[in-house]
Amino acid sequence: MLRLASKSQLNGCRRRPASFTWFRAARNHTAPQKRTYSVNNGLGTITEVEKIITDSIKATGPISFSTYMQLCLSHPIHGYYMKPEHAVFGTQGDFITSPEISQVFGELLAAWMLERWMKSAHLKPFRLIELGPGRGTLMDDILRVISQFKNLRDKLGSVHLVETSTAMREMQQNKLYTASQNLGCNIVWHDSVEDIPHDEEQYTMLVAHEFFDALPVHVLEKTNQGWHEVLIALAENPSITYTMPSSPSPPPALADLNREPCSSRWKRVLSPSPTASSTVLGLISPRFKTVPVGTRIEVSAASTRTARQIGELLASGGGCALVVDYGKDHVFGDSLRAFKNHEIVDIFNLPGECDITANVDFALLKEALGNIVATHGTISQADFLTRLGLRLRVDALKRAASTDQRKGAIEEGAKRLIDPVGMGTQYRVLGITSRATGEGQEVWPFMEALGQENVSDPVA
Template sequence: MRMKVCQQLLSRAFSHRGASCAFRTGSVTLDTGRWRCAPSAPLCSSSAQDRKSHPSMLKHLRAKIRSTGPISVSEYMREVLTNPVAGYYVRKMMLGAEGDFITSPEISQVFGELLGVWMVSEWMAAGRPGRLQLVELGPGKGSLMADVLRVFGQLRSVVAGASVSVHLVEVSPVLSRVQAETLTGTGGQEASREPDPADPAYRRGETAAGVPVSWYRHLEDVPAGFSIFVAHEFFDALPVHKFQRTEKGWREVLVDLDPSDPGRLRLVLSPGPTLASSSLVQAGEGRSHVEVCPEGGAIVQLLARRIQQQGGAALIADYGHDGTKTDTFRGFKGHRLHDVLSDPGGADLTADVDFSFLRRMAGGGVACLGPVSQRVFLKNMGGDARMQVLLRNCSDPSSRKQLIRSYDLLTSPAHMGERFLFLCLLAPGRLTAPPTPTGLKLDRKSPAPLPVAGFSELRFS
């Protein structure tokens, strides 16, 4: 029954006049990109290349290390990516052809459309609450939310009873302006005052359809209420601690100055246990090298608490693994792999997401489904059917070729189809079977729990 409802949502969303023939695809190179798997790297030092590009960040790191000693990889990532003066995310446009990587919403609008249908489906499964907050963590250029809102507009008769608002968690001033332009057509209204605990939004705007949009620097600042959260390529950028098993036990990988050249950085092992190595590595861990993201665990716990207390759902999509990989810390610059210690502040740093860790940190207060591969999720959501509609209404051979190529990039096991995983967090009662009917006509079979779109196959009859 639930899959039939989702099928109807897809049909209504994509049969809207003009919606079936318009599409957006990104121009990308198949063998490059932020999502490309990287080989494991040994402990290493930075090269001289690009060392002078961002001297302020390198100078800052050198001063910090001279003052406090070697720093953790987690602290290094945090400084390089989010330092308020010279951080990569704070000062640089990193997305798209002109940046260092490209994401699924930029490759094809089908991705965001299917996530929009998933959000509507979960809102309906929750009983259609009157207030619906769409919350995105790390919204990129705003393309994903724009595609989601287009689906909501095409399903306006379905969601008409809800007061819909958009809440974006974004630390980058550069990207927040791009998002405002994408979603509101303007830069939005940026707060000119000091942050107010009663109103922590630092930017506000409104879409052409009248949907209010607010920007926050922290998830904790998003107002309470029924919310559907989406985090696409968000957790991979959170700082990780790296640990390596030695004959003397677990040791933490640290960033230090190269004694042969103080202008270079290198990775070293801590001489003894650190607080992180003593507390973050799971007992019985069988791998020889482990990456742990405590900040990601804290965010998942916050999501779980909000969903448990206020209702809603969360969809986490990222490249990662289910507790099997080891050394995945890597850098990207100009759509190519880049030395993590070279040009700090001028290149993106990332690590594969450990979804087994996220599930464990979510706890038992919410229901977790997945992870499933991006290929499985998109096909379960009816991606193939959507593609057939687009191709049927596209007569230009070049556009058809690009459309097919983009969808293949999203779903093919050789590209992004198996490297990206989807995990969802649901309210505790979401998977509970409805009450058994009572009265004269008793049903001998207990009603089955409602399936969740994307994690159960969507069949078209």
């Protein structure tokens, strides 16, 4: 899901990500943009996850950023999303998501998916799937829309939620219990997308909001010898400022890669030779072949695997999906960040106590989906919501509101969703439709965006 800081922070930082229960290279790769972090702990606090990671590095050597993210977010006992005492969402947590800001967000996503069903498979029953459902707010809004129409209620089969955290599952069950009982539908939880059965008899509607940005990424750097992996090692002296090596070719030993003072006990290092992960992921997209030596990229194997599984689910019986997240249609090299108390903090700050996210390479998701489904977009969240009738829905809610205070809250929430210097442009929306249903390539509201996205630069 997403972590939204205050409005002033959003205007000042490049981007903010989201979270799920799994867990930017600048154009000038040798002189990346300096970022200022808020550090809450100094070096006085050692978390349980940090102890585990430190012991692992001492025993077997540097670890990947992918492993670091998985341990911080999804360690079965000490992971950020696994601990019931973590508020996580809302003003008392570490971030706020779009569904928590306004009900209009979920209602319009529901309207888009239901329109796809009515146009292509209205005689079929349908099922709902959400990846990383958070507190269940988005699914609750979608179910409320369905409950307004008898023909939709009769067609709804089941609801599937992909969630690995027991604590989050309990929260979702409490949130969705009333709606599921009123609609007479079963809610089924899964640990991963691959656990969801294919169903040729039902049309599948899937939503992944702030899901992919929390999946683990590997950090790679291109050298004259191929793609090497940026790893995490113990820092001998946390006060030292580490810089990129002047030569693009790695020395025989691990090379220091930290580009700013490190507030933790760890530092970034470059593997002396290609790793298994860097060898495979460096070839995962044809776009990566053309980048120059010295380029650093973040690549998520979990994202490509999940995207492919989504495509196969939709292709089996027909379906549609929406992916809403931070990112662009290109790979990033330095977007990893952590969030605590609605602030961006150092990536190594309080491991297991902070959310960690990375920008989504939507081009990679589309490559993974291949030709088994049709993809649409991406377009900005502001364009998506506005074209689907956000203004009309907000005005209707305001007319029904009983107080001026409630009317103001409705208007303010809608403005935050489409803020051109915040969520409205930082979030992108990717539409996905099955080919088996006979849907055309142009799907509203994505068609006007075709060809508008500049993807000439493979890395940003």
